Amino acid sequence: MFTQEDNERLCRVGPGQPMGEAFRRFWIPFLLPEELTADGAPLRVRLLGEELIAFRDTEGKLGLLDRYCPHRRVDLFFGRNEQSGLRCPYHGWKFNTEGKILEMPAEPENTQMLQDTRIKSYPIIEWGGVIWAYMGDPAHQPEKPPLMEWATVPSTHRYVSKRLQRTNYAQGVEGGIDSSHVGILHGRLDPEKEHLPFRQKQVSPVTTVPYLAMDTAPKFFVRPTDHGMTIGARRNASENEYYWRITQFLLPFYTMIAPQQDNGTVMGHSWTPIDDHNCWVFTITWNGRRPLSAEELSYSTVHTETKDDGSYEPLVGAAKDYGIDREIQRLHTTTGIDGIGLQDTAVQESMGPIVDRSLEVLGSGDAAIVRFRRMLLAVADELEKTGEVSAANKPELYKVRSAGVVLPHGVDFQEGAAEYIHVK
Ligand code: FES
Ligand SMILES: [Fe+2]
The missing domain is CATH 2.102.10.10 (Rieske [2Fe-2S] iron-sulphur domain)
Structure with missing residues (x-):
């Protein structure tokens, strides 16, 4: 049970707040x-x-x-x-x-x-590709920002966008590490199968990954690491193989999305806290080996179209119910809302700026978010007890990336995907 007191500790980011003080020990991306x-x-x-x-x-x-x-x-x-x-x-x-x-x-x-x-x-x-600030005690300023792959590749290999989300950062992170929503919230439906049960009319949101729709109830394996955690979402692929979507949570508020191919283009987010009730969602698409193609950039709807008045608000936001189209919802998609990024924003903002976590009923698909909450509270505890936040001073820890791989039964996902998930 996550109490109201825990929730306050998790979500309050202002000066003097335990989490706010812990975040101030990290370099933080906040502007383009x-x-x-x-x-x-x-x-x-x-x-x-x-x-x-x-x-x-x-x-x-x-x-x-x-x-x-x-x-x-x-x-x-x-x-x-x-x-x-x-x-x-x-x-x-x-x-x-x-x-x-x-x-x-x-x-x-x-x-x-x-x-x-x-x-x-x-x-x-x-x-x-972004501007970073350090707002903590000068005596503890890390020499470098975290060496995430997207920040170290040439600018031609990366695309960064920014949007305003009217929620606490933690709600965003929880959406980012929660792979069990992918096949559902972002799912497409087969209009020919309108009268079948929901599970049977689902089509994968990502055409090259049929396993997402074939198995909408992945089994989660959450491994704590020095950078945060590595999450393996296991789905059935064939009689003797599993499809693994391996994603990372990186302290304090970065998430990754698994690519469509083993060595494909990767995406990730920074859920940068503006204040207790708002965050900047930086969405990054990158490829470690080659420039991004125009097609790759136009294909992705994880980046959301925003107003060009400097507000970075989604063009079609809460005031317009995110453009929900009930006919499309009835026949073609779970939400009737256009675009993966906007679908995420819609559900996350709909929970209110700080969701009351003491009212939730969590299931097996929520294992990663339970771990995330405990992990962040432990970071705030570490700072209070030792005066340090160890992850903040280890930029090398951030040289990891997500992967989507098919592995034979019996192979450990971190070992089987080692060549993909470790950035050289
Ligand atoms: S110089 Fe007087 S208010 Fe700034
Ligand atoms: Fe999502």
Whole structure:
């Protein structure tokens, strides 16, 4: 039983909260590079419940500062991004990307205040197709962000999109590691079989993987690892073979989707917490060996179309019931909602921003999410007891990827798929 108290501990990400403090020990992806241009408009940022302002200065250096001017608390969104610094429009205090105050034009020249005052600032880097922040204790700042394969491949081998989801991050992670929903939520139905029972009219959502629809009740094997966990979802493939979808959960909020072929293009998500009730869903498609084809990019509906007003809200969101079409739902798909990413968002947002986990009735398909919750609570415990979060300082642990493989009965899935799931 997951109590309300556990739920609070899992979901609260603000400063001073156990999980919020643990997350602050990791580098966190939170912006796309194109959101900031040199001397361009500063960007309001909410991250782990903090109000911040991001900007790119004249030389291209990135800054992430307190959103409010330390003088009299003006919103620096209205600041002037000029000549290597951001100037507050009220009395002209000017800040560099490191939070140092360069000028106070309304004060006497050489005022001591210039040395004594700073604005809160966090380290921020551009790497692997996203912009990352570190918001924790400087003494514990990891040297590098996690070395996930998608971040280390050439930019031609990767595509990153971003969308806003109005839920706590944990609800997203739980959808990302829950392979038992794939054949159902994302399932297609055969309209010719309208009158048959649900299981018999299902067609695999992924045409090259017929096993998903053949066996909608996979058996889950959850293995804790130093990076988080490796999950094997086993389905029947033939008389003496199983089809394994092997996916990883990577601390603190990354998930992966199994590819369609053994060595195929992989997808994954970062469920970056904006605050307790919202997260950025970064969706990444990548291939470790070759550039992505145009077809691969257009094929995937895991990336969701978003508004182009900077909000990254889905084009057709909750206000329009995600565009649900009851006729399509009756005949062709489980949801009547178009696109895998939007189907995920619809069900996850429908639970409310923080689902009351004490009311759930969990089944065997929920083994991975039960483990995920306990694992995250253990990370918060580790920080409280030892002052450390060990996974945050081991970027090498993140060199893993998901796989979809057929293996003979009796072969351990981690051993049988070793060549696919370990990134060299
Ligand atoms: S409020 Fe920003 S300089 Fe005065
Ligand atoms: Fe999904």
